[in-house]
Amino acid sequence: MKLIEYSDEEMLAIDLANTLAGELKNVLLQGGRASFVVPGGGTPGPVFDNLCEARIAWDRVDVFLSDERWLPEVHVRSNARLVKERLLTGRAGEARFHPLYAKADTPEEMIPTLEAGIAPCLPINVLLLGMGEDMHTASLFPGGDNLEVALSAEAPVLVPMRSEAAPEPRVTLSARVLKRAMAKHLVIIGDKKRNALERAVGRDPMEAPIAAFLDDMTVHWAE
Numbered sequence: 001m002k003l004i005e006y007s008d009e010e011m012l013a014i015d016l017a018n019t020l021a022g023e024l025k026n027v028l029l030q031g032g033r034a035s036f037v038v039p040g041g042g043t044p045g046p047v048f049d050n051l052c053e054a055r056i057a058w059d060r061v062d063v064f065l066s067d068e069r070w071l072p073e074v075h076v077r078s079n080a081r082l083v084k085e086r087l088l089t090g091r092a093g094e095a096r097f098h099p100l101y102a103k104a105d106t107p108e109e110m111i112p113t114l115e116a117g118i119a120p121c122l123p124i125n126v127l128l129l130g131m132g133e134d135m136h137t138a139s140l141f142p143g144g145d146n147l148e149v150a151l152s153a154e155a156p157v158l159v160p161m162r163s164e165a166a167p168e169p170r171v172t173l174s175a176r177v178l179k180r181a182m183a184k185h186l187v188i189i190g191d192k193k194r195n196a197l198e199r200a201v202g203r204d205p206m207e208a209p210i211a212a213f214l215d216d217m218t219v220h221w222a223e
């Protein structure tokens with residue numbers, strides 16, 4: 001794990017956006033498309049605000065989420081809503097977005113359809129993850145009902161997840177898919193998350209799911 005500390009959240013957002021844009025540009029230089037996976041939640045908005053005007057060939061970028069809350073896109077907690085409002089605007093509006101939600105009562109009903117949408121974009125070229133203070137990442141929650149499956153070497157691409165820590169059902173990329181990403185970044189803000197990260201190092205991912213990804217991760221942190 002490599003840890004980069006920033007003087008403040010604004011510097012983090014500017015610098016991380018530049019790093020991500022540079023990595024996407026390098027992938028695109030090879031001629032094909034680039035897949036870019038992003039987190040939802042409260043942390044990545046300022047990074048998206050800086051990234052959305054980057055001068056890259058966004059029309060050759062496939063964007064999808066690390067995980068989604070099983071809610072329609074109009075809902076204030078929808079991760080797709082955040083991505084559409086903060087990332088897929090300006091130049092990045094040209095990117096192709098692959099939702100991880102479709103109208104149905106449960107994620108289980110739509111997982112085959114959603115997987116078909118993202119399967120051609122795998123493996124992930126550039127991955128940005130977030131993390132909660134409980135050491136969950138994507139929707140891999142400690143105590144989540146499908147965590148063992150989602151962490152297994154044979155996991156499917158997408159796994160439905162329910163947890164007492166989450167007010168709605170989730171769908172998450174499995175650890176197998178996230179681990180294969182060519183470039184991995186984690187963005188965390190504040191002392192509580194920094195402490196949580198330090199507590200996670202070397203732990204069993206069943207207790208601290210972020211631990212599954214730390215080997216070749218660049219962590220971006222500001223107070």
Ligand SMILES: O=C1O[C@H](COP(=O)(O)O)[C@@H](O)[C@H](O)[C@H]1O
Nearest residue numbers: 039040041042043130131132138
């Ligand atoms: O619920 C979620 O939580 C994590 C962390 O979110 P944050 O609000 O603490 O930044 C996020 O990475 C994930 O995508 C999201 O669905």
